[in-house]
Amino acid sequence: MRVVVQQAPFDLGKEMANFTVGHGDNGAIVTFTGVVRDLPGTPMQAMEIEHYPGMTEAALAEMAQQASKRFSLGDVLVIHRFGRLKPGEMIMMVATAARHRKSAFDAAEFLMDYLKSRAPFWKREITEEGADWVASKDADEAALDRWKVDPDQGG
């Protein structure tokens, strides 16, 4: 398990290549990459991501551990950046390794759903008109509901 919070860009190809090493007993590796999306209309000059040093690392490690246990992962990787990013730059990635693909896909979705609204990051969009904090969406909170059922109880 590896959790990284950093300002610098990461090398997606290298991370994916490294993640596959030593996972012969895991037949499925899923990766998700989040990219800074430009705004419709007014072009975005940058996205600024603030976080809570200390809590961020702990919260991500806790999510990764929960995902590991719940989906019997062979390994899990989470990288999340902070600071000033431009449209098109990679913000974050998760990678999950499991024996079969359903567990690997589900674990990646589980991690993304929790990352969205339980990891202490706050995004701000900078345009020539000013800076706006990105509001959380009700849908992000609702996305967590489907994970609240204990998988052993048939959820």
Next chain:
Amino acid sequence: MDVLYFAWVRERIGIPREKVVSDAATVGDLVNELRAREDRYAVAFADLSALRVAVDQVLGDFDAPLDGVREVAFFPPMTGG
């Protein structure tokens, strides 16, 4: 204890963190003490439904007790990913 503010809560209060000496029993009591201090706190804490709280770096709620707590943080709903 240390009180931390993030995102627009930090902007409205004007500082990222401060030491607060308080006998508040719960997070909610601490919020009421801060609100009474100055307008900028009252503005930042006007709508608690728009705020989240972490107690010693773990998400909590406004009823959480403060006994033995070293760090409380206030911030808007998170937007990671």
